[in-house]
Amino acid sequence: MYAGHFAAGLAIKARAPEAPTWGLLTAVGLLDILFGPFVLAGIERASLTPGIPPGFSLDFIDWSHSLVMSLVWAAGFGALFLGRGRRIAGIMGFAVFSHYLMDLPMHPPDMALWPGSATHLGLGLWRMLPTGWWFAELAVIAVLLTIYIRRARNDPSFGRHRWAVVFVVLLLHAINSPWLSAV
Ligand SMILES: [Zn+2]
Numbered sequence: 001m002y003a004g005h006f007a008a009g010l011a012i013k014a015r016a017p018e019a020p021t022w023g024l025l026t027a028v029g030l031l032d033i034l035f036g037p038f039v040l041a042g043i044e045r046a047s048l049t050p051g052i053p054p055g056f057s058l059d060f061i062d063w064s065h066s067l068v069m070s071l072v073w074a075a076g077f078g079a080l081f082l083g084r085g086r087r088i089a090g091i092m093g094f095a096v097f098s099h100y101l102m103d104l105p106m107h108p109p110d111m112a113l114w115p116g117s118a119t120h121l122g123l124g125l126w127r128m129l130p131t132g133w134w135f136a137e138l139a140v141i142a143v144l145l146t147i148y149i150r151r152a153r154n155d156p157s158f159g160r161h162r163w164a165v166v167f168v169v170l171l172l173h174a175i176n177s178p179w180l181s182a183v
Contacts, residue, residue, distance in 0.1 A: 001102045003173035004137050005029055007144035008098045010165065014151035016091045017158055020084075027077055027095035031103075034064040034073065053130040053178065058110045065107075067121065068114035070100035102140070106133060131178045141173055 009028040013021055026033070038044035038061075045059040063069055078093025103111065107122035125133045145166055152159025159165070174180070 001099075001106050001137060001140075002032075002176045003169050004102055004141050004144070005032075005099055006169050006172065007141040007148075008102060009095060010148040010169070011144040012091065012095050012098070014148045014158070016088075017151070017155075019088050019091045019095075023081060023092055024095050027092050028099055030073055030077055030096050031064045031070060031099045035061060038063050052127070054126040054133070058107065061110060062112040062115040062117070065100065065103065065110075066112040066114050066117065067100065070097055106137070134173075134177050138173060141169065145169065 005028040006025060009021075009024040012028075013019060013024050035044060035046075039046055043063055044061050046061070047057050047059055049055060049057045058065070064073075074093040074096035077096045078089040078091075081089040081092045100111070104121060105123040106125050108124040108127050109120040109122040111121045113119045113121070125136055129136065148159060149162055149166065152162040
């Protein structure tokens with residue numbers, strides 16, 4: 001899941017407009033934001049697998065994407081917002097953990113319970129549906145964007161740039177399509 005995380009951030013924003021947008025968009029992507037430097041630092045590992053969808057293998061992502069660490073990052077990121085009240089902090093924590101929940105059906109079983117755990121979760125739609133996963137994610141994105149658009153339609157103070165925002169999310173998903181990445 002890639003663009004879908006941002007769609008989740010927008011849907012959460014629609015339910016909690018008082019939560020800062022920049023914080024929500026950082027929260028929903030946080031586990032992937034951590035993954036980058038963790039790979040560079042050598043504490044997580046990924047490799048390319050040309051011909052085997054989705055084209056890469058996440059060999060060790062226990063520090064960014066395990067169940068326990070996702071909860072730790074969610075609690076830690078949420079705590080940064082305690083100054084804005086417990087509700088906002090909770091919403092931020094939920095936004096971080098939404099990443100884990102949305103990755104779960106897509107990833108092959110590479111999401112450990114905790115760092116070093118032998119048990120890995122992941123339904124593996126990326127592998128089971130070499131191109132169909134893209135439509136599955138699109139359906140999720142459509143539902144989430146609908147929640148956002150609905151709020152913008154009923155609330156004049158919300159989502160003034162909604163169509164530009166929707167376009168960017170759909171563009172990100174189009175760029176991430178199996179047909180483009182195969183080129
Ligand atoms: Zn992820």
